[in-house]
Amino acid sequence: MRKTLLSLIVLQTLIATVFAEENKPASTEVEDLAPPSNTPVSYFWSKEVSSAEKSVISTKKSTINASNINGYLMTPHTNPVNVMSHVNTTPIFWGASWYNPRYYSDKIFGLMHFYQNFYGSTYASAINEYLPAELSHQSSSPIIDTSIASANPSNVLAKICSVVNSTINSKSDYYPVYTDIKRGTANYCAYHSAGICNGVPVQFAFFFDLNDDFGCDPSSPYAPAIRTMKSQTSGAVAGIPSMHQQSQGLAALANVTAHELFEAVTDPGYFPSNGSPPYWGGWFDSFYDEVADKCSWTFGPSNTGLSPGTVLIGGYYWKLQGVWSNEAQTTGTGGYPTQNGNLVGCVTGS
Amino acid sequence: MRKITNRGFLAITLLLSMSAICQEMVLMPPELSAHAVTRDVTEYKSREQALIAFIGDKENQQMPLLADDFEVWSDKSRDWQSKDDWLKTARQQANFNIRNLSVRQMDDFAIVNFLLESTDRLDKERSTQFVVDIWRQSTNKLSVRYISDVEPSVQLNPTDRKF
Numbered sequence: 001m002r003k004t005l006l007s008l009i010v011l012q013t014l015i016a017t018v019f020a021e022e023n024k025p026a027s028t029e030v031e032d033l034a035p036p037s038n039t040p041v042s043y044f045w046s047k048e049v050s051s052a053e054k055s056v057i058s059t060k061k062s063t064i065n066a067s068n069i070n071g072y073l074m075t076p077h078t079n080p081v082n083v084m085s086h087v088n089t090t091p092i093f094w095g096a097s098w099y100n101p102r103y104y105s106d107k108i109f110g111l112m113h114f115y116q117n118f119y120g121s122t123y124a125s126a127i128n129e130y131l132p133a134e135l136s137h138q139s140s141s142p143i144i145d146t147s148i149a150s151a152n153p154s155n156v157l158a159k160i161c162s163v164v165n166s167t168i169n170s171k172s173d174y175y176p177v178y179t180d181i182k183r184g185t186a187n188y189c190a191y192h193s194a195g196i197c198n199g200v201p202v203q204f205a206f207f208f209d210l211n212d213d214f215g216c217d218p219s220s221p222y223a224p225a226i227r228t229m230k231s232q233t234s235g236a237v238a239g240i241p242s243m244h245q246q247s248q249g250l251a252a253l254a255n256v257t258a259h260e261l262f263e264a265v266t267d268p269g270y271f272p273s274n275g276s277p278p279y280w281g282g283w284f285d286s287f288y289d290e291v292a293d294k295c296s297w298t299f300g301p302s303n304t305g306l307s308p309g310t311v312l313i314g315g316y317y318w319k320l321q322g323v324w325s326n327e328a329q330t331t332g333t334g335g336y337p338t339q340n341g342n343l344v345g346c347v348t349g350s
Numbered sequence: 351m352r353k354i355t356n357r358g359f360l361a362i363t364l365l366l367s368m369s370a371i372c373q374e375m376v377l378m379p380p381e382l383s384a385h386a387v388t389r390d391v392t393e394y395k396s397r398e399q400a401l402i403a404f405i406g407d408k409e410n411q412q413m414p415l416l417a418d419d420f421e422v423w424s425d426k427s428r429d430w431q432s433k434d435d436w437l438k439t440a441r442q443q444a445n446f447n448i449r450n451l452s453v454r455q456m457d458d459f460a461i462v463n464f465l466l467e468s469t470d471r472l473d474k475e476r477s478t479q480f481v482v483d484i485w486r487q488s489t490n491k492l493s494v495r496y497i498s499d500v501e502p503s504v505q506l507n508p509t510d511r512k513f
Binding site for chain 1: 382383384385386387388389390391392393396399400403447451452453454
């Protein structure tokens with residue numbers, strides 16, 4: 001308990017330092033990343049799709065036509081649709097490693113910076129078509145808990161309840177829980193879920209430790225290469241002079257953070273007032289894919305004209321996956337292809 | 351039988367109260383979870399969907415995603431099925447959906463397992479199969495498929511979207 005409190009005090013001081021850095025002009029490292037002004041904004045295939053596969057897939061682009069597109073579009077599953085137009089995010093960093101500066105590197109600072117500046121970015125506006133009003137988002141101070149973490153959703157919910165029990169009071173609360181647990185052979189990088197804590201529905205997300213995890217790495221050009229000596233070195237986002245914007249682990253977490261935040265907003269768990277079991281009542285397609293699932297591991301043209309997936313949030317560059325837009329798919333404009341190339345509804349808010 | 355002392359009674363009451371408080375803290379376990387899958391899962395799900403699209407295209411006799419010596423093993427037969435025999439059977443099905451896909455990569459091979467839902471062409475009878483595919487990574491071609499029917503009792507809960 002004493003360790004947790006001490007960590008919180010140290011953290012608050014450091015965060016204040018980081019946010020003070022925000023007011024400074026962009027560092028020279030940021031400017032060095034800018035391309036020549038004549039760089040065209042266009043769609044690039046991400047490296048995850050090999051050229052052999054691309055040639056195979058491109059021959060099948062016509063398999064989905066106007067008559068069978070409906071199953072691929074997002075549809076609401078409650079009336080009025082259950083979404084979160086306002087979100088108050090309280091990140092929780094759970095696990096014994098979070099007291100270790102060599103482990104947390106720039107992750108806590110970087111993720112707080114990401115959440116603080118997410119609202120108002122063009123990237124966040126990509127999901128406005130699913131919301132009754134423009135998304136408003138705010139973030140609260142993080143909580144660090146250095147007890148042993150668990151990936152089990154029941155244990156994650158219990159931890160959230162135990163550390164924020166007295167302050168849970170709103171359907172708008174969202175608790176992303178970042179752990180130091182390695183993914184191992186799990187086939188996912190993160191998940192979002194929902195439960196009830198003291199009678200109040202709680203939306204939350206869980207994240208594995210993605211340091212040097214190839215299966216969950218977006219290969220960001222703004223972070224050191226994976227599995228190198230420098231991969232977890234703090235980047236400029238933490239206020240540390242660096243040739244990179246963020247560490248590899250932070251870059252990977254940011255990408256799945258965006259994925260889970262978009263899905264928690266557009267498809268939060270719905271808890272009927274009559275006490276029936278909860279269900280997903282927001283936006284997803286007939287294959288149960290949510291808005292971020294359909295564009296997982298695809299990186300579209302950036303809103304800054306830089307390399308694929310580049311998004312500018314809070315003055316720093318991040319490589320983030322796209323999100324599905326019914327509008328882009330049905331109008332045929334503004335979107336880029338999904339990974340199988342059949343659909344063109346992925347957008348990055350540009 | 352030993353008599354419970356006042357102190358013992360107090361301790362038991364306190365323990366029961368503590369237990370009740372702990373239980374109240376989390377009233378309901380999370381029954382919902384939706385996963386952000388790995389790059390491998392996304393890539394191979396996309397590849398399996400491309401294969402399904404080829405199977406559905408009866409006019410296309412070329413199957414570039416299948417190895418020349420591709421074969422299918424199932425619980426229905428002692429022998430393997432050839433590519434052509436299997437295609438005839440597979441093309442009688444429609445409305446495919448892939449769920450719960452996982453990937454393990456081992457050297458040049460990727461072992462992909464998933465649940466494959468489909469209906470017959472008349473959309474009357476629905477079936478679910480557990481499929482294990484062995485892909486050769488250097489050629490991006492499917493070498494072997496293993497299939498077994500799944501009992502209706504293990505149909506997925508639609509709230510559990512681990513794919």
